[in-house]
Amino acid sequence: MxxxxxxxxxxxxxxxxxxxxxxxxxxxxxxxxxxxxxxxxxxxxxxxxxxxxxxxxxxxxxxxxxxxxxxxxxxxxxxxxxxxxxxxxxxxxxxxxxxxxxxxxxxxxxxxxxxxxxxxxxxxxxxxxxxxxxxxxxxxxxxxxxxxxxxxxxxxxxxxxxxxxxxxxxxxxxxxxxxxxxxxxxxxxxxxxxxxxxKLCEFISVTSDVSFGGSAFMDQVAPQTLTARVQCTHGDTFKIYANAGAYHNGTHRQMDRAGVQKIAYDIYHPGSTTNILTQANGYNKAGTGLAEDIVFPVRVIAGQTTPAMGNYQDTVRLVIEY
The missing domain is CATH 2.60.40.2040 (CFA/I fimbrial subunit E, pilin domain)
Known part of the structure; x- marks a missing residue:
């Protein structure tokens, strides 16, 4: 042992x-x-x-x-x-x-x-x-x-x-x-x-169609909105603008019916009914770093003669710069 x-x-x-x-x-x-x-x-x-x-x-x-x-x-x-x-x-x-x-x-x-x-x-x-x-x-x-x-x-x-x-x-x-x-x-x-x-700034989503619906008289067309959901670098300024569309008349954007008649309308800065959104007059904002919705009013221009019935449309591109 x-x-x-x-x-x-x-x-x-x-x-x-x-x-x-x-x-x-x-x-x-x-x-x-x-x-x-x-x-x-x-x-x-x-x-x-x-x-x-x-x-x-x-x-x-x-x-x-x-x-x-x-x-x-x-x-x-x-x-x-x-x-x-x-x-x-x-x-x-x-x-x-x-x-x-x-x-x-x-x-x-x-x-x-x-x-x-x-x-x-x-x-x-x-x-x-x-x-x-x-x-x-x-x-x-x-x-x-x-x-x-x-x-x-x-x-x-x-x-x-x-x-x-x-x-x-x-x-x-x-x-x-x-x-x-x-x-x-x-x-x-x-x-x-x-x-x-x-820095970075991105569209998450954008309203694909803005519809004014149907109306018999131009003065009865209700305003609509275009919503852009974006996310941008915190603290850095970005700019959103809309191009002129396909039928701009030099003053306003227009919706067209088969090249025959048009309805004038425009897109405005958030909260405004007079400040038109253009490339030269874009909407500037500082990013929050979080997803946020930016709402642009869209209105038919008052005082127009009611055109013939039909489907009127335009295509507009929304752009973000940062």
């Missing part, structure tokens, strides 16, 4: 003992590679959905000894903590911000979403995190943007993030306990992050 117990004890020590009794001074580089995290240029619509991910960024830990299982597989540790809020801030409008998260793998599991969050570990957790090359250890970092509640304002968004890196190299470990000499290291790593947001 005694011999069997001794054999088992020796086997346990053999699998849990890590030794490299060398002087292990380590330093952490103060910048990442590359030095800046550039998330690129994306439309406000794309940015609003989140998920814009950086390529791999790394920071370097350089030591005086070769790094491997003998040193890192035991009680050696390394972690990094996010010092600043995880927010990209607009360069000229500080109130405009886009959240982001930080991780050390492309699955973002685990991930850091709040200031003060950390990633790291010891033993084999550290080995799975680090990219080893002789006396160097590179820790990968990835950045991913979060979703926004509306299409964000166009422009440049920046974050001057700082990662506080700390850890220690243990020269002799027994399982997760350090029984040798511990060499601590720490430093702050600066990590500037930038995202460019480009």
């Amino acid at each position: 005694t011999s069997l117990f001794n054999l088992r004890l020796i086997g346990l020590l053999a699998t849990g003992f890590f030794c490299n009794a060398a002087y292990a001074n380590c330093t952490v580089a103060s910048t990442t590679t590359p030095a800046s995290v550039l998330l690129g240029t994306h439309s406000t619509k794309v940015v609003s959905t989140g998920g814009i991910t950086s390529g791999q960024i790394t920071f370097l830990v350089q030591c005086t000894v070769t790094l491997g299982v003998a040193l890192l597989g035991g009680a050696s540790t390394l972690s990094y903590t996010v010092n600043n809020p995880l927010l990209l801030t607009h360069s000229t409008v500080p109130g405009e911000q886009i959240a982001y998260e930080i991780a050390s793998n492309t699955t973002f599991n685990p991930t850091i979403t709040t200031q003060g969050g950390s990633i790291g570990g010891s033993s084999f957790s550290l080995l799975s995190l680090a990219l080893l090359a002789s006396q160097n250890m590179r820790i990968p970092v990835y950045v991913r943007s979060g979703a926004t509640s509306r299409w964000p304002r166009s422009g440049t968004y920046n974050s001057n993030q700082i990662l506080h890196v700390s850890g220690s190299i243990c020269t002799v470990s027994l399982l997760s306990a350090c029984i040798g000499v511990t060499y601590p290291f720490s430093n702050n790593v600066t990590m500037p992050i930038q995202l460019e947001v480009s």
Whole structure:
């Protein structure tokens, strides 16, 4: 029984003992590679959905000894903590911000979403995190943007993030306990992050047919409306206008019946019965970043002689500029 117990004890020590009794001074580089995290240029619509991910960024830990299982597989540790809020801030409008998260793998599991969050570990957790090359250890970092509640304002968004890196190299470990000499290291790593947001404005839907219905007399034709549902970058001005249509007479748009007779009508700015909507006199508005309805009154011009009965029509194109 005694011999069997001794054999088992020796086997346990053999699998849990890590030794490299060398002087292990380590330093952490103060910048990442590359030095800046550039998330690129994306439309406000794309940015609003989140998920814009950086390529791999790394920071370097350089030591005086070769790094491997003998040193890192035991009680050696390394972690990094996010010092600043995880927010990209607009360069000229500080109130405009886009959240982001930080991780050390492309699955973002685990991930850091709040200031003060950390990633790291010891033993084999550290080995799975680090990219080893002789006396160097590179820790990968990835950045991913979060979703926004509306299409964000166009422009440049920046974050001057700082990662506080700390850890220690243990020269002799027994399982997760350090029984040798511990060499601590720490430093702050600066990590500037930038995202460019480009403006966008889209029609979601537009009234396809505006019908005045049937009427025996021109003065009895009821006004109608043309509704454009749009979504445009928050804070950026856009312009909507209507072209002249197919039968404009120089003053008003007209509906035509088989090239024989016409009825004058027009499209007006929202809330107006006199301000005609044209390319030169378009409707200007600042986008909200959300879907919104813009209602344009459409009216038959008063004082016209009632033409012959029939179907009168015109085709008008609505245009949005931003």
